[in-house]
Amino acid sequence: MSKPTPLSGFPEYLPAQRMIEQNLIERIRSTFELYGFAPLETRAVEPMDQLLRKGETSKEVYVLRRLQEDPNAEKDDNALGLHFDLTVPFARFVLENSGKLQFPFRRYQIQKVWRGERPQEGRYREFLQADIDVVDRDNLPFHYDTEMPLVVGDALRSLPIPPATILVNNRKVCEGFYRGLGLEDPDEVLRTVDKLDKIGPVKVAELLVAKGASAAQAEACLQLAQISTSDASFVDRVRKLGVDNDLLTEGLEELARVVETANEHAPGLIRAELKIARGLDYYTGTVYETELQGYERYGSICSGGRYENLASSGNERFPGVGISIGVSRILGLLFGRDALTISRSVPTTVVVALPQEDLRVRCDQIARSLRSRRISTEVAPTAAKFGKQIRFAERRGIPYVWFPGADGEPDTIKDIRSGEQVEADAATWEPPAQDRTPLVQGV
Template identity: 60%
Template structure:
């Protein structure tokens, strides 16, 4: 029988153990922070009716993976299901189905895989993990929730070893009111063009706006608005100085001002008002967010979201909401791919319990059981080889301590194989330093 060649499938990342430790640390911090802010967890099914997926999200029809059974007699029925491409659309459906059992305003966090059939490239995958928080209410949603979302995310990023992140915030009502005040009727089309500013630059955006029917003066004013960025409330006067007036513009400036003020009060330096942020998806109606890693702005946004007023509706009742999503796989893919983060070891084990000989393995297992009972992760050596070989086994995995069970009347000893220090120890009392108990995530 010939050798079987296994080829990887692009866009479906799989981590080695040390990388997975970094990912699990990120997921733990994200979940703990979400729960610290009172967001309970839900999980929705992986599939939704294709019709529902097609109804939201712009170009989603190009990205949806259809689900079918190879042995199905009626494949048409299966083709009506698709894998969800984000967590917002299934969450909206979840709210509609369970509205009678949910307390409103309803807040939740959700950390799951999603799937998109786009072309794989650095930091973009076909299967990846997202971490979302949302708040929805019945009929109307209080505006203070729009300020809460970036505060939660700012705390997540403060607790992760990734350096400073900046949350760029805008309100869709600002460009909408501004464009209407300029006499531009196609607000959505204009937003989509301006949203490409970072990708194609101001000159090409101006040309595209003129091609779409704007005058050169209107295009220049649109670009002037998009250039406004401030870490404080000064953006309001800078917009006013452009001389455009409209009631919707007034609403947007007031709403964005409240969000930025909340950032100044609770997370100084974490937020910036950036009026070129538009978000391409049609369902955003108010505050919108994008997030960049300082010094790595060319990587784009790792965290985004916004306010939506009509994503969830059963025809009688509308459930407006606001949410923000962390692209966990995208962020980790770039941090790990560029070698910026690593785990201090590739195993959770802090101690390797050596085995004197196979006849005494039970004794080694009893030591390991005692250590685990006190919350100290450990494993028992796989073979009763010479102690030098057992130590090398620990070294290859980054396990800092090797435990030598006593024999012939002598007591147990534990060795720090990094320093060479070896001391008497008792499994019922010995503990490692706190920094050695679990793998540490370090910046390379």
């Protein structure tokens, strides 16, 4: 067959990069579990009516068809599609299993998602997300909105990546403010203001006026969007704009609690950023985005918010709040600048050199002994001169080569970085702690 070529939008990593990815996933997972989030994995597919249940046929979804399906069969009402996020499957899972779950239900979910984008757009069509959500029956206490950024802040700080700032806003602030101004379609205003970074304030004001706002109303909307503070002082700045509305007041109180709680536990992590809107229309209160220092222009690496009405069925209603780390997005940015390194391209700590093929049993026993103490070990693939065996290790970044002693001589082990070679006993030798597993570092 001809040599295969990559598929655009489906990133694949060589083992060294995959080890970095796994290392990051483990750290994220470990932080989520420290906060008591339980793991969940949902199937990759959902019925199409679930994926499009808001009637959004514009969604970029991959639809599945069985190769063996009768092509003349009626159009399948139960068609399946690949999930495009982890929130829709989670909402479905909660409804399906509500009788078996304990509420409030805290879960994390680290999985691939797929978007059926046109190939030429150069966007990810397969990528990894790491989500946490808390849902409860009927009502979810507000303090969970304050917890989300702390969990994600801890998770991101555990990674060898630049510092992150979580930007937070509250839909109630925007909607209440727009209503207080007398604007009647706050969703439309929000969607317009959301374009601020793309088209600038002049064009946003023009659009707002074109949609029926007065020049003064448009100006007030822009002034609100420009407020950005790292503490609760945004409340006074909003108040000074002179708009009065109950929903606005409620939103300001909520947003202040999120910011104050974060400053209590993790100073410098959060900023109230009143232009943040989040496109998805199921958010009803707090919304989060996240900037990675030095990569601000690439957009949010971690987003989410509160949704009062995501999952409901009959009399059951499950409000939630959640946040999603874009793992592939972070890796893509950092790999693109060679900003993540790993000390070797295999898990192996020791290669046992094989002087001649008939010593393989002995070399296998040495390896077995080392592995029994959790030291990752390979035996050389073929008998060869020691120089060749050292090059085998060097090319992979394996730090140690074990040499079986000839004719009753003791075994020796060589640190191929320093060249130091010492006597060693396979039953007792231990590597320094930092050599046990490959070391992942940011730059």
